[in-house]
Amino acid sequence: MKTPIKGQLNAFFMFAILFFTALFSVSDVAAQSKGPIKNVVLVHGAFADGSGWRSLYEVLTQKGYQVTVVQNPLTSLEDDVAATNAVLDKQDGPTILVGHSWGGTVITQAGNHPKVAGLVYVAALQPDNGETSLQWLQTAPPAPENGVLNADDKGIIYYDKAKFHAGFCADISKAQADFMYASQGAFHAKGFLAPITKAAWRDKPAYAVIATEDKSINPDIQRAMYKRSNTKTTEIKGSHVVFISQPKAVAEVIINASKEIAGKN
Structure with a gap:
């Protein structure tokens, strides 16, 4: 007892x-x-798929980052946000959410996920509350090389094959450009017409890469969006797919963002 x-x-x-x-x-x-934020989620844009992130993925993983690539269905803003949120749900901690082109619109909405610590826009759209992607695309005339075609009878937009290399990815090889064209997703035009309901960049730190040789989203459009939102920008000489042609430079922006957001200098 x-x-x-x-x-x-x-x-x-x-x-x-x-x-x-x-x-x-x-x-x-x-x-x-x-410590630095080690989770990175990459969100591709229209006329592309997740395979385009391969070079950037390799640079970041070699630096010790845990990288996940979203495969957007490209059927609507809501569907792409849902696909991104499903990936974010699986992250084991704070995450840097990166979007390219149309993917910028997606991360602007999906970035409200509680695991997102910060946003990185790579030659990407960045609408505000109530704004659509199309509104911003119409604020400057398209470059002659731009090959975005009108929607077909199913409401899907493709990029003109004859202009794809010069207009989308001029600074990568023709073989790479041919593969990108062949693997592009079927982007539904209604995505460009969908308004943002809550812009995550209003509440979370935002960084951006401006592609100075971009023929798909005019660099002046990029500058105007990022200036309006007080996004911290880095200009890199490259085409619309600057993350493929300059993966180390783009990775450096993401790495710096992960350290600064975590309180590292």
């Missing part, structure tokens, strides 16, 4: 074990929160 003193001692030791376990757990979490 236990004496009252032994019972009290056992209770004290049990309390001490639980207290120090909790203390060390809190310390571990605090230490982890001070």
Whole structure:
């Protein structure tokens, strides 16, 4: 039979074990929160698919980042946001959400996910509340090389094959451009007409890469969007697919964002 003193001692030791376990757990979490954000989710745009991120994926993973590539169905803004949120749900901590081109519109909406710590726009659209992608695309005349075709009878937009290399990805090889054209998703035009309901960049840190040789989204459109939102920008000489032609430079923007957001200099 236990004496009252032994019972009290056992209770004290049990309390001490639980207290120090909790203390060390809190310390571990605090230490982890001070480190750079290691999760990166990449969201592709129209006339593309997730395979275009391969070079950037390799640079980031070699630097120790956990990278996940979203495969957007491109059927609507809502569907692409849902696909992105499904990936974000699986992240094990704070995440940098990166969007290219149309993917910028997607991350502007999906970036409200609680695991998103910051946003990186790569030659990407960045609408505000109530705005559509089309509104911004119409704010400057398209380049002669731009080959976005009118929607077909199913409401799907494709890029003109004759203009794809010069207009979309002029600074990669013809072989790479041919593959990108062959693997592009079927983008439904209604996505460009869908308004943003809550712009995540209003509440979360935003960074951007301006592709100075972009023939698909005029660089002046990019500059205007990012200036309006006070997004921290970096200009990189490259085509609309600057993340393929200049993966190290684009990766550096993402890495710096992950460190700055986590409080690192």
